Amino acid sequence: MITLAVQPLSAEAFRPYGEVIAATDAARHFPINAGNTERYHDLARLEPGPEGRIIVSLFRGQPRLLPFTVAMMERHPLGSQAFYPLSGLPYLVVVAPPGPVPTATDVVAFLASGQQGVNYAPGTWHHPLLALDAVCDFLVLDRAGAGPNCDEIVLSPAALIPALD
Template sequence: MNALPAATESPPRTLVAQPLTPDAFAPFGDVIEAGDAVRQFPINGGNTTRYHDLAKIDPGPDGHAIVSIFRGEPRALPFPIEMMERHPLGSQAFVPMSGREYLVVVAPAGDPPSPEDLRVFIARGDQGVNYARGVWHHPLLALDTVCDFVVIDRAGNGHNCDEVMLAETVLIDLDR
Protein backbone atom coordinates (compact mmCIF):
# COMPACT_ATOMS: atom_id res chain seq x y z
CA MET A 1 0.00 0.00 0.00
CA ASN A 2 1.38 3.40 -0.98
CA ALA A 3 1.24 6.12 1.68
CA LEU A 4 -0.07 9.48 0.67
CA PRO A 5 2.36 12.37 1.14
CA ALA A 6 1.69 14.40 4.25
CA ALA A 7 -0.17 17.61 3.61
CA THR A 8 2.13 20.57 3.93
CA GLU A 9 0.92 23.87 5.21
CA SER A 10 2.36 26.87 3.48
CA PRO A 11 4.08 29.37 5.77
CA PRO A 12 2.04 32.45 6.68
CA ARG A 13 2.31 35.50 4.45
CA THR A 14 4.77 38.02 5.91
CA LEU A 15 4.44 41.75 5.28
CA VAL A 16 7.33 44.10 6.00
CA ALA A 17 6.40 47.54 7.29
CA GLN A 18 7.15 50.48 5.02
CA PRO A 19 7.77 54.04 6.22
CA LEU A 20 4.63 56.07 6.90
CA THR A 21 4.30 58.93 4.40
CA PRO A 22 1.31 61.18 3.66
CA ASP A 23 1.15 59.99 0.03
CA ALA A 24 1.32 56.28 0.83
CA PHE A 25 -1.27 56.61 3.63
CA ALA A 26 -3.68 58.93 1.73
CA PRO A 27 -6.12 56.15 0.69
CA PHE A 28 -6.65 55.36 4.40
CA GLY A 29 -6.73 58.80 6.02
CA ASP A 30 -4.29 61.47 7.19
CA VAL A 31 -0.76 61.47 8.57
CA ILE A 32 -0.58 63.93 11.46
CA GLU A 33 2.87 65.55 11.54
CA ALA A 34 4.47 68.98 11.42
CA GLY A 35 6.90 68.08 8.63
CA ASP A 36 6.01 69.89 5.44
CA ALA A 37 2.49 70.89 6.50
CA VAL A 38 0.90 73.04 3.80
CA ARG A 39 -0.71 75.44 6.26
CA GLN A 40 1.70 76.68 8.88
CA PHE A 41 2.05 80.14 10.32
CA PRO A 42 3.45 81.94 13.35
CA ILE A 43 1.20 82.67 16.34
CA ASN A 44 1.65 83.92 19.91
CA GLY A 45 3.82 86.87 18.95
CA GLY A 46 5.98 84.72 16.69
CA ASN A 47 6.98 82.36 19.53
CA THR A 48 4.99 79.39 18.19
CA THR A 49 4.42 77.85 14.78
CA ARG A 50 0.93 76.52 14.19
CA TYR A 51 0.71 73.53 11.86
CA HIS A 52 -2.93 73.96 10.93
CA ASP A 53 -5.73 71.55 9.99
CA LEU A 54 -3.64 68.37 9.77
CA ALA A 55 -6.50 65.82 9.86
CA LYS A 56 -10.13 65.67 8.87
CA ILE A 57 -11.74 64.68 12.17
CA ASP A 58 -15.12 63.17 11.26
CA PRO A 59 -17.48 62.39 14.17
CA GLY A 60 -20.21 61.45 11.69
CA PRO A 61 -23.88 62.34 11.92
CA ASP A 62 -25.20 62.66 15.47
CA GLY A 63 -21.73 62.11 16.93
CA HIS A 64 -19.26 64.32 18.73
CA ALA A 65 -15.48 64.21 18.95
CA ILE A 66 -13.93 62.90 22.17
CA VAL A 67 -10.32 62.81 23.35
CA SER A 68 -8.97 59.78 25.23
CA ILE A 69 -5.59 58.30 26.11
CA PHE A 70 -4.87 54.70 25.06
CA ARG A 71 -1.93 52.91 26.67
CA GLY A 72 -0.54 50.22 24.37
CA GLU A 73 1.50 47.25 25.56
CA PRO A 74 4.46 46.44 23.28
CA ARG A 75 4.02 43.70 20.69
CA ALA A 76 6.75 41.17 19.92
CA LEU A 77 7.78 40.75 16.29
CA PRO A 78 7.03 39.05 14.06
CA PHE A 79 3.45 39.79 15.11
CA PRO A 80 0.48 37.77 13.77
CA ILE A 81 -2.39 39.79 12.33
CA GLU A 82 -5.57 37.75 12.68
CA MET A 83 -8.29 40.40 12.88
CA MET A 84 -9.10 43.89 11.70
CA GLU A 85 -11.63 46.49 12.81
CA ARG A 86 -13.30 49.57 11.40
CA HIS A 87 -15.39 52.47 12.68
CA PRO A 88 -18.24 53.00 10.19
CA LEU A 89 -19.65 56.13 11.85
CA GLY A 90 -16.55 58.31 12.27
CA SER A 91 -12.81 58.76 11.94
CA GLN A 92 -10.29 57.74 14.61
CA ALA A 93 -6.97 59.56 15.17
CA PHE A 94 -3.93 58.31 17.13
CA VAL A 95 -1.20 60.75 18.19
CA PRO A 96 1.76 59.21 20.05
CA MET A 97 2.79 60.79 23.35
CA SER A 98 5.81 58.57 24.02
CA GLY A 99 7.95 59.55 21.03
CA ARG A 100 8.35 55.90 20.01
CA GLU A 101 7.86 54.10 16.70
CA TYR A 102 4.69 52.05 16.28
CA LEU A 103 3.03 50.00 13.55
CA VAL A 104 -0.04 50.89 11.50
CA VAL A 105 -1.88 48.10 9.66
CA VAL A 106 -4.68 49.19 7.30
CA ALA A 107 -6.91 48.00 4.48
CA PRO A 108 -9.32 49.97 2.30
CA ALA A 109 -12.83 50.80 3.47
CA GLY A 110 -15.55 48.55 2.10
CA ASP A 111 -15.88 44.80 2.24
CA PRO A 112 -13.98 42.90 4.96
CA PRO A 113 -10.31 42.77 3.99
CA SER A 114 -8.40 39.79 2.69
CA PRO A 115 -4.73 39.32 3.58
CA GLU A 116 -3.81 40.73 0.16
CA ASP A 117 -5.54 44.02 1.04
CA LEU A 118 -3.35 44.77 4.06
CA ARG A 119 -0.74 47.54 4.09
CA VAL A 120 1.71 47.98 6.96
CA PHE A 121 3.48 51.19 7.90
CA ILE A 122 6.01 52.02 10.57
CA ALA A 123 5.23 55.40 12.08
CA ARG A 124 7.87 57.55 13.69
CA GLY A 125 7.26 58.78 17.21
CA ASP A 126 6.41 62.24 15.88
CA GLN A 127 3.74 61.03 13.43
CA GLY A 128 0.10 60.39 14.18
CA VAL A 129 -2.55 58.84 11.96
CA ASN A 130 -6.21 59.60 11.38
CA TYR A 131 -8.11 56.60 10.01
CA ALA A 132 -10.89 57.79 7.71
CA ARG A 133 -14.40 56.61 8.44
CA GLY A 134 -14.80 52.92 7.54
CA VAL A 135 -11.09 52.18 6.92
CA TRP A 136 -10.11 48.75 8.23
CA HIS A 137 -7.22 48.83 10.70
CA HIS A 138 -5.61 46.72 13.36
CA PRO A 139 -5.85 47.89 16.98
CA LEU A 140 -2.90 49.75 18.46
CA LEU A 141 0.53 48.18 17.81
CA ALA A 142 3.13 49.68 20.14
CA LEU A 143 6.71 48.45 19.79
CA ASP A 144 9.53 47.92 22.29
CA THR A 145 7.85 49.53 25.33
CA VAL A 146 4.51 50.67 26.74
CA CYS A 147 3.33 53.73 24.77
CA ASP A 148 0.58 56.28 25.34
CA PHE A 149 -1.49 57.79 22.53
CA VAL A 150 -3.97 60.64 22.45
CA VAL A 151 -6.98 59.25 20.58
CA ILE A 152 -9.60 61.48 18.97
CA ASP A 153 -12.66 59.61 17.89
CA ARG A 154 -16.45 59.53 17.93
CA ALA A 155 -18.95 59.19 20.73
CA GLY A 156 -22.68 59.04 20.09
CA ASN A 157 -25.52 56.73 19.22
CA GLY A 158 -25.07 53.79 16.91
CA HIS A 159 -22.72 50.82 16.60
CA ASN A 160 -19.27 52.15 15.65
CA CYS A 161 -16.90 49.19 15.78
CA ASP A 162 -16.97 46.21 13.42
CA GLU A 163 -14.42 43.42 13.83
CA VAL A 164 -13.58 40.64 11.38
CA MET A 165 -11.24 37.68 11.51
CA LEU A 166 -8.92 37.30 8.53
CA ALA A 167 -9.18 34.16 6.39
CA GLU A 168 -5.51 33.48 7.15
CA THR A 169 -2.97 34.86 9.60
CA VAL A 170 -0.47 37.38 8.25
CA LEU A 171 2.86 38.03 9.99
CA ILE A 172 4.14 41.57 10.35
CA ASP A 173 7.85 42.23 10.64
CA LEU A 174 10.25 45.13 10.37
CA ASP A 175 13.24 45.60 8.15
CA ARG A 176 15.22 47.54 10.76
Protein backbone atom coordinates in the same frame (compact mmCIF):
# COMPACT_ATOMS: atom_id res chain seq x y z
CA MET B 1 -0.06 33.18 5.82
CA ILE B 2 0.90 36.37 3.98
CA THR B 3 4.08 38.21 5.07
CA LEU B 4 3.68 41.98 5.05
CA ALA B 5 6.40 44.33 3.83
CA VAL B 6 6.61 47.16 6.36
CA GLN B 7 7.07 50.53 4.65
CA PRO B 8 7.79 53.94 6.13
CA LEU B 9 4.65 55.96 6.86
CA SER B 10 4.17 58.84 4.41
CA ALA B 11 1.21 61.09 3.65
CA GLU B 12 1.12 59.93 0.03
CA ALA B 13 1.20 56.19 0.78
CA PHE B 14 -1.37 56.51 3.60
CA ARG B 15 -3.84 58.72 1.64
CA PRO B 16 -6.23 55.81 0.71
CA TYR B 17 -6.72 55.13 4.44
CA GLY B 18 -6.82 58.63 5.94
CA GLU B 19 -4.27 61.28 6.86
CA VAL B 20 -0.84 61.42 8.46
CA ILE B 21 -0.67 63.93 11.31
CA ALA B 22 2.79 65.50 11.49
CA ALA B 23 4.50 68.86 11.89
CA THR B 24 6.26 68.97 8.52
CA ASP B 25 7.16 71.72 6.10
CA ALA B 26 4.48 70.34 3.76
CA ALA B 27 1.74 71.13 6.30
CA ARG B 28 0.15 74.56 6.45
CA HIS B 29 1.88 76.31 9.34
CA PHE B 30 2.39 79.81 10.67
CA PRO B 31 3.59 81.62 13.80
CA ILE B 32 1.12 82.58 16.55
CA ASN B 33 1.37 83.97 20.09
CA ALA B 34 3.66 86.84 19.13
CA GLY B 35 5.94 84.44 17.28
CA ASN B 36 6.54 82.11 20.24
CA THR B 37 4.54 79.20 18.80
CA GLU B 38 4.37 77.60 15.37
CA ARG B 39 0.85 76.37 14.57
CA TYR B 40 0.59 73.37 12.25
CA HIS B 41 -2.96 73.95 11.11
CA ASP B 42 -5.86 71.66 10.18
CA LEU B 43 -3.84 68.46 9.86
CA ALA B 44 -6.74 65.99 9.73
CA ARG B 45 -10.40 65.92 8.84
CA LEU B 46 -12.14 64.63 11.96
CA GLU B 47 -15.52 63.09 11.16
CA PRO B 48 -17.98 62.56 14.03
CA GLY B 49 -20.63 61.08 11.73
CA PRO B 50 -24.37 61.49 12.17
CA GLU B 51 -25.43 62.29 15.74
CA GLY B 52 -21.83 61.96 16.90
CA ARG B 53 -19.37 64.19 18.67
CA ILE B 54 -15.57 64.21 18.84
CA ILE B 55 -14.13 62.96 22.13
CA VAL B 56 -10.55 63.08 23.45
CA SER B 57 -9.06 59.99 25.10
CA LEU B 58 -5.66 58.60 26.07
CA PHE B 59 -4.84 55.03 25.04
CA ARG B 60 -1.91 53.19 26.64
CA GLY B 61 -0.60 50.51 24.26
CA GLN B 62 1.43 47.56 25.46
CA PRO B 63 4.45 46.68 23.29
CA ARG B 64 4.10 43.88 20.74
CA LEU B 65 6.92 41.52 19.87
CA LEU B 66 7.93 40.92 16.26
CA PRO B 67 7.32 38.82 14.32
CA PHE B 68 3.61 39.50 14.96
CA THR B 69 0.58 37.75 13.50
CA VAL B 70 -2.21 40.06 12.33
CA ALA B 71 -5.26 37.89 12.95
CA MET B 72 -7.98 40.53 13.33
CA MET B 73 -8.97 43.92 11.98
CA GLU B 74 -11.56 46.48 13.01
CA ARG B 75 -13.25 49.51 11.50
CA HIS B 76 -15.34 52.42 12.71
CA PRO B 77 -18.01 52.98 10.03
CA LEU B 78 -19.61 56.08 11.57
CA GLY B 79 -16.60 58.30 12.22
CA SER B 80 -12.88 58.86 11.92
CA GLN B 81 -10.35 57.88 14.57
CA ALA B 82 -7.10 59.83 15.04
CA PHE B 83 -4.05 58.60 16.99
CA TYR B 84 -1.07 60.75 17.94
CA PRO B 85 1.85 59.22 19.89
CA LEU B 86 2.84 60.93 23.13
CA SER B 87 5.81 58.69 23.94
CA GLY B 88 7.98 59.69 20.96
CA LEU B 89 8.59 56.06 19.98
CA PRO B 90 7.98 54.37 16.62
CA TYR B 91 4.94 52.14 16.23
CA LEU B 92 3.23 50.12 13.50
CA VAL B 93 0.10 51.07 11.56
CA VAL B 94 -1.70 48.19 9.83
CA VAL B 95 -4.59 49.05 7.49
CA ALA B 96 -6.82 47.85 4.67
CA PRO B 97 -9.12 49.94 2.48
CA PRO B 98 -12.63 50.89 3.56
CA GLY B 99 -15.30 48.65 2.09
CA PRO B 100 -15.85 44.90 2.13
CA VAL B 101 -14.16 42.63 4.66
CA PRO B 102 -10.46 42.56 3.73
CA THR B 103 -8.24 39.57 3.10
CA ALA B 104 -4.57 39.38 4.04
CA THR B 105 -3.63 40.50 0.52
CA ASP B 106 -5.46 43.82 1.16
CA VAL B 107 -3.48 44.59 4.32
CA VAL B 108 -0.66 47.17 4.32
CA ALA B 109 1.82 47.82 7.17
CA PHE B 110 3.55 51.13 7.89
CA LEU B 111 6.25 52.07 10.36
CA ALA B 112 5.35 55.41 11.95
CA SER B 113 7.92 57.58 13.68
CA GLY B 114 7.21 58.84 17.17
CA GLN B 115 6.39 62.23 15.59
CA GLN B 116 3.70 60.98 13.20
CA GLY B 117 0.06 60.35 13.99
CA VAL B 118 -2.66 58.90 11.80
CA ASN B 119 -6.31 59.71 11.21
CA TYR B 120 -8.24 56.68 9.96
CA ALA B 121 -11.00 57.72 7.56
CA PRO B 122 -14.46 56.39 8.46
CA GLY B 123 -14.74 52.71 7.55
CA THR B 124 -10.98 52.11 7.15
CA TRP B 125 -10.03 48.64 8.38
CA HIS B 126 -7.11 48.74 10.83
CA HIS B 127 -5.43 46.72 13.53
CA PRO B 128 -5.58 48.10 17.08
CA LEU B 129 -2.49 49.85 18.49
CA LEU B 130 0.84 48.22 17.75
CA ALA B 131 3.40 49.81 20.08
CA LEU B 132 6.84 48.28 19.59
CA ASP B 133 9.57 49.03 22.10
CA ALA B 134 7.80 50.02 25.29
CA VAL B 135 4.44 50.98 26.73
CA CYS B 136 3.27 53.95 24.63
CA ASP B 137 0.60 56.55 25.25
CA PHE B 138 -1.50 57.96 22.41
CA LEU B 139 -3.83 60.93 22.27
CA VAL B 140 -6.97 59.65 20.51
CA LEU B 141 -9.70 61.75 18.91
CA ASP B 142 -12.70 59.71 17.89
CA ARG B 143 -16.47 59.51 17.85
CA ALA B 144 -18.98 59.08 20.64
CA GLY B 145 -22.65 58.89 19.79
CA ALA B 146 -25.61 56.74 18.85
CA GLY B 147 -25.24 53.62 16.76
CA PRO B 148 -22.75 50.75 16.55
CA ASN B 149 -19.34 52.08 15.51
CA CYS B 150 -16.92 49.17 15.78
CA ASP B 151 -16.90 46.15 13.48
CA GLU B 152 -14.31 43.42 14.10
CA ILE B 153 -13.35 40.55 11.80
CA VAL B 154 -10.98 37.60 11.96
CA LEU B 155 -8.43 37.82 9.16
CA SER B 156 -8.21 34.44 7.45
CA PRO B 157 -5.62 33.66 6.41
CA ALA B 158 -3.68 35.82 8.84
CA ALA B 159 -0.85 38.17 7.87
CA LEU B 160 2.62 38.20 9.41
CA ILE B 161 4.67 41.26 10.28
CA PRO B 162 8.30 40.10 10.25
CA ALA B 163 11.03 41.32 12.56
CA LEU B 164 12.30 44.74 11.45
CA ASP B 165 15.93 45.16 10.43
